Amino acid sequence: MRKSERRLALVRMLTENPFATDEKLAETFGVSVATIRLDRQALNIPEVRERIRRVAADRQDEVRALDAHDVVGRIVRLELNRLGISELPITSLHVFARNGIVRGHVLFAQVNSLAMAVMDEDSAVTAKTELRFYRPVRLGETLRARVDVMARHAGILKCRAHTEVDGETVLDGWIWVARASARTWEGQD
Template identity: 40%
Template sequence: MKKRTLKKNRHELLLNLLDENPLLTDEELASKLQVSVQTIRLDRLALGLPELKERAMRLASQALNGLNPASQEVVGELLFSEPGSEALSRLVTDESMKLSRYNMVRGHFIFAQANSLAVATAEAADAITASAKVDFVSPVLPGETLIARALVERKDGKKSWVNVRTKVEQREVFRGRFLVIGLEDPESFNKSLHKLEQ
């Protein structure tokens, strides 16, 4: 009775550890779980978990294929855009975006989509968010497709107030109001930023 449950527990712990950090070696896992490296290998075999190289390669190619929000200018896919007034984007969520213990998409992905869309809508491309008020209205399941619609509500010089509403089918899941500031050209802007350094 004991060993069996220990094993099951360890399997869960293993999954959690790799969920948190997929770049751990078997050796590191073994020491964290206080078992031999061989046991970890058997566990990975039982759970169908690939080796470190595989995991690193998968993460890497995911990152390359733009699955990584960090690599995209607009998080999601821009469906329609009329800079200065309105834009639409689609984001297909997946398992990689979910909380570890709950079957729902993490809020910051939804925020990232809305935020980047707001920024893209306000100005041609060169703008940043100064502030935002957001509501996560309803949970989103991995696999659902988010459609975000941004509308520029008001504009005053470099400032734009943009409303974003995100839906899954008919269901509203997110509402946000962003204050977006247009930027000068990149060169002079980057120069002025360097004052912050040192």
Template identity: 45%
Template sequence: MARLPKRQRQQELQQAITDNPFMTDEELMRRFEVSIQTVRLDRLELGIPELRERIKQMAEQSYDQVRSLPLSEIIGEVIDLQLDKSGISIFELKEEHVFSRTQIARGHHIFSQANSLAVAVINDEIALTGSANIRFIRSVRLGEKCIAKAYVRSISKGKAKVEVITYVGDERVFEGTFVIVHSMSSV
């Protein structure tokens, strides 16, 4: 890929972040074949905050208030939530989430992110997991970011079916269908 003129690179960088707000500076560096300093200067000139700040801003702007459990009990950082419809959370695997010998995630952390998001997306003060049908597709490693996306597929009095798919980048790593039992105050 030939080096792009600065203006064109900045326009494409801005579009890339608009399309995927979770892109890291390292990913942008590889995509545009420039130094990390160039990416950071481009972001600064364009007024685009670093990844952590973008995630924080998205969380503050774009989600409904969780009713079923405190935000502190959700595994991962909720960045989008539309009650009884959908939700997204992001969870970065750190040393305490992986087996020390293999650097592979302990499965219960991946499950917990998906399960807590499935519960959080239900617009009710009482929502609990009744059952779950899950599948781990590939191992997740230290430092990878899991992006879980929850979709309410059906909701009725006392029961909701929520599908959660977890990705690392564009690759599916986990999928689950959760039956969430709730107290019916939202239906």
């Protein structure tokens, strides 16, 4: 196997298994450990300990309060009871046919489902919202939503919701999500 082919295969293999050691890689490719280290250096691939640390840092929590496919947009980051980030590329399914502007309920659905996904409960519902829309979003743009948990009281999370397109705010406000079994939702500010 030529060096260029081996390096491509090395990248592919480490993408699939970032925990592979230099010794295992050397055995797989039939080369010395020193050759693997030189290949990794040339490709700017860190040693196994650093790869493991990065994988651990990139680990996300799993959605509990609803099915992951019910979250509107693709979850980029999720830390239960702390924060959630999602992205949603706007297609023709999300806009009014006449003017290409995103339907308001799509903007709401993204932050609302993300707020419920952040809750570390088996089931959650929306208790209250205070949202402001700043500008229309158009076909072809990508929404990036972020929900941060600001307070928790009696099974209710108060979340800051913010959505932007290319760094420009399009939606901002608050969403309160409650554990589905929470008895009272009123008076939670």
